[in-house]
Amino acid sequence: MFVILKILNNPASITLEFINKIAVSYKVYGITQDPKTGNFMVVLKDMCEKCKTMCNSMYFQRNFDNWTSSNKDIDKFIQYTQLLEHTSFVENALEWLPHDRLDDIKYVADDEFGKVYSAKWIDGCINKWDDENQNWKRENQNMFVILKLLNNPAKITLEFINKIAVSHKVYGITQDSETKNFMVVLNDICKKCNEVCNSIYFQRNFKNWTSGNNDIDKFIQNSQLSTHYDIKRALEWIPYDRLYDIKYITDDDKFGKVYRANWTDGCINGANQNWKRKDRNMFVILKILNNPASITLEFINKIAISHKVYGITQDPKTENYMVVFKDICGKCDKVCNSMYFQRNFNNWTSGNNDIDKFIQNTQLSAHDDIKRALEWIPYNKLFNIKYIADCEFGKVYSAKWTNGYINEWDDENQNWKRKDQNMFVILKILNNPASITLEFINKIAVPYKVYGITQDPKTKNYMVVLNYICEKCNEVCNSMYFQQNFSDWTSGNNDIDKFIQNSQLSAHDDIKRALEWIPYNKLYNIKYIADDKFGKMYGASWTDGCISDNSWNNSWDNENQNWKRKDQNMFVILKILNNPTSITPEFIDKIAIPHEGYGITQDPETKNYIGIFNDKYGKYVHNAMCFQQNFNNWTSGNNDIDKFIQDAQKSYTNNVLEWIPYDRFYDIKYIAKGGFGKVYRAKWIDGYIDKWDDYDQNWKRKDQNMVVALKSLNNSKNVTLEFMNEITLHYKIMQSMGIYEII
Secondary structure (H helix, E strand, O other): OOEEEEEEOOHHHOOHHHHHHHHOOOOEEEEEEOOOOOOEEEEEEOOOOOOOOOOHHHHHHHOHHHOOOOOHHHHHHHHHHHHOOOOOOOOOOOEEOOHHHEEEEEEEEEEOOEEEEEEEEOOOEEEEEEOOOOEEEEEOOOEEEEEEEEOOHHHOOHHHHHHHHOOOOEEEEEEOOOOOOEEEEEEOOEOOOOEOOHHHHHHHOHHHOOOOOHHHHHHHHHHHHOOOOOHHHOOEEOOHHHEEEEEEEEEEOOOEEEEEEEEOOOEEEEEOOOEEEEOOOEEEEEEEEOOHHHOOHHHHHHHHOOOOEEEEEEOOOOOOEEEEEEOOOOOOOOOOHHHHHHOOHHHOOOOOHHHHHHHHHHHHOOOOOHHHOOEEOOHHHEEEEEEEEEEOOEEEEEEEEOOOEEEEEEOOOOEEEEEOOOEEEEEEEEOOHHHOOHHHHHHHHOOOOEEEEEEOOOOOOEEEEEEOOEOOOOEOOHHHHHHOOHHHOOOOOHHHHHHHHHHHHOOOOOHHHOOEEOOHHHEEEEEEEEEEOOEEEEEEEEOOOEEOOOOHHHHEEOOOOEEOEEOOOEEEEEEEEOOHHHOOHHHHHHHHOOOOEEEEEEOOOOOOEEEEEOOOOHHHHHHHHHHHOOHHHOOOOOHHHHHHHHHHHOOOOOOOOOEOOHHHEEEEEEEEEEOOEEEEEEEEOOOEEEEEEOOOOEEEEEOOOEEEEEEOOOOHHHOOHHHHHHHHHHOOOOOOOOEOOOO
8 A cells, every 4th residue: 555654853752642743634554764864754644635535536646657648748637637536436537548559540530630540449448446456447448449639739728628529538648659649539439329339339340341332331331320229220241151051932023032041140139349149040031132223221121021121141153132131920020930830841741741731730820829739750759659559540559759849949059949858648540641630630639739740660650649648637647657657667466566556546646645666676774673463574775765745746757757756765664465465555554554655565585575664753763773783883891781772772762872982082070979979071072873874874973072971870780771761850961862881
C-alpha cells in the first residue's frame, strides 16, 4: 500500500495530541526512522484530501511518472481529467494509449476535424481499481474504437474534446508513431442509437465478404445497417460451401426451381465480438434470383411470403444467386414435427408403397402431436421375439425394441430424441397391407399405443408394433415388467414358479405384493439362528437387496430395463418350505409372521426350498449373528465373563456388551470408591459400537476417544445381568458400554 511520511523534528516532545495534530485527517499507522538522516517519521495513510479516502484520482496520480505522451500540453490535460475522477468506477478520466496497443487500424471517413480511422484496442477500457493486483481492471478487450486527429495539441481543452467526441465516449489520446499525429480515441457507436448496436457489428465486417455483385452487396449491407435493435431484419451473404445435401424438391411458377439444403453454421442469434449462432445444420429452402440487379426489399418479402429470409448465396457452377429461407410448415408457420419427418422420407422405405404412404400420412399430420405419428421400424431393431398368443387378427408376439419410441426433436443433433431403449413391445400381423387405414390401425391397437410397422424378413409378414401394457391397468405396470421376465428364470419346480408368478401378476400398483425367485448364490453368511414351529430358521445377507418400493412407476428403471433395488447386502431370515406343492399365499403369510416376504430360493446341496423374509427384529438378530461369528477371536481369560458377554450379544436386544482390551484405554485415573469397588476414569480409543458395516464386514463405531468410567469388580466370578443392571441404575447410565477387568 502507499503511505505518507512526515518528519518528527523533536521526538522527545512527542505526545498523542501532537500526533493527532500532524495527522490532521489522516490515519496514523506508526513511526519509522530514516537510517541515513536519523530522522524519525510518522507513517500516515495516503488518501485523497477531498474524499478522505482512497479514490481513483489517487491511483491515477501515483502513476503519473510511469507514462508520457512527450507533449506537456497533452500530459497536463490527461492528468487533469484523471485528478477529477473521485468516483468508484472510472467514468470521465482519459488515459494515454500507446499506439502499439491499437490493432487493425483502417481509414473510414473524413469529418470537419480531419481523417477518421477505426481500430481495435487490445487492452480495452478501464473499469475500476483492482486492490489485489494493484492495477486497473479492464473490460472489452479487443474492442472497436474510432480515432480522430488532434491538429493543435497545445489548444486542447475539455470543451474541445467534448466537441470532437459529439455523442461518443472518449477513452484517451494516442500518437501515430509514423506521422506523429496525436489522435483522440473514442468508442465506436451508432449515431442513431448512441451505442454499439447490431448495425455497427455488421458494418465492421463489410470488408470481409463480397457476393461478387455490387447490387447484391449493397442490398445485403443496407439490410444489415437497418438492424439496430432487431437482428431478424438482417440478411447475410452465405457462402455456398456452408450448404450441404442440396436437393431439388419442387418448381415455383414465379421463381423457378426450389431446393432444400442443410446450413452448417445456422442463423445469427446475437453478438459477442463475433456473431452467436443457433440451429447449426438447420434445414433451409433455396429459391433462384433471376435478376439480381432489380432486387428490392419488397421483392424479397414477396418471394419469401411467410418464410423467414436468412440471406443470399450463389451456386458456383450455375452462377445463379439464390435466396436462403427458413424451411417451415405451411400450416403451422414454423418448423414442426411434420417437417422433421418429411425431410427424412428419402431415408427409409418399407418396400411397399401402400405402407410407405400410410406411415408418411400419419407423420405429416403430427404437427404438434408426436403421438399421431407412426414410423417404419427395421426388423433388426427388434430382438427376443417370442410368440405369446392368437387374436382375431392373427398371431401375437412380444419383443424388445432396441431404439425405443420417438419423444421429441433434438435440434443440436438434428435427429429424434428417444425414450425407453430396449422396451417391450407387442407385434400383430397385418394380413392385407394394401387395405390398411387409420381406422383399421385404431381397431387392431385397442387398447394399445401404436408405434409403427415392421416386416419379418423371413415370412415377409408386415406387423404392427404396439406398446406392451396391462389389460387391467391400461398402462405399463409392475405386473407387466415381471411378466416380461418370466422366461428368464425358473426355480426348477412348476408349483413354485406358478406361485411366484401369480404373486408378481397381482402387483399392479403395489410392488410389495410380489415375491421373486432369488438365486442361492446371491445369499452369503448363512448361519443357523433358531428353531420355530415351522422348522429351522437361518440368517443371511442378500447381495442384491430388495426391489425399491417408493411407488410403482419409480421401481422400474426404464434406462436399464430392470428393477431398481435398495438395501444391498441386507440381512434376511430364511425359513425352510417343507412341502412346495402345498404352498399358498395364506401359508406364506402364516410362516412369515412377523416378517415380510421377499421371495423363495433353493439350497443346491439339500435341495430344500426356502422362504426369504425380512425381520422386524432383523437389526438385533443380525447383530447377534455378527457377534457370534467373532466369538473365537477374543477371550477375557475368564469363562464366566466370556459366557456372560456372549449371552448378552446373542440376546437380540439393544443392550450389547463387548470385551474391550485394556490397552484400548489411556489417561486412566482413579476418581472414587463405589459400592462394588474402585471407580476410574479413562479415555476409550475405539469408541462404542454403532452398527454393522456390511461392506467392510466389521462394526462401525462412534465417539472415538470418548471418556468412560471403569468399575473394578471385586468378585468377577459372580457377574450376573442383575448385577450389571444394578450398577447401571445406580449411576443413571443409559447403556453399559462394556466390562473392563482391572488388574
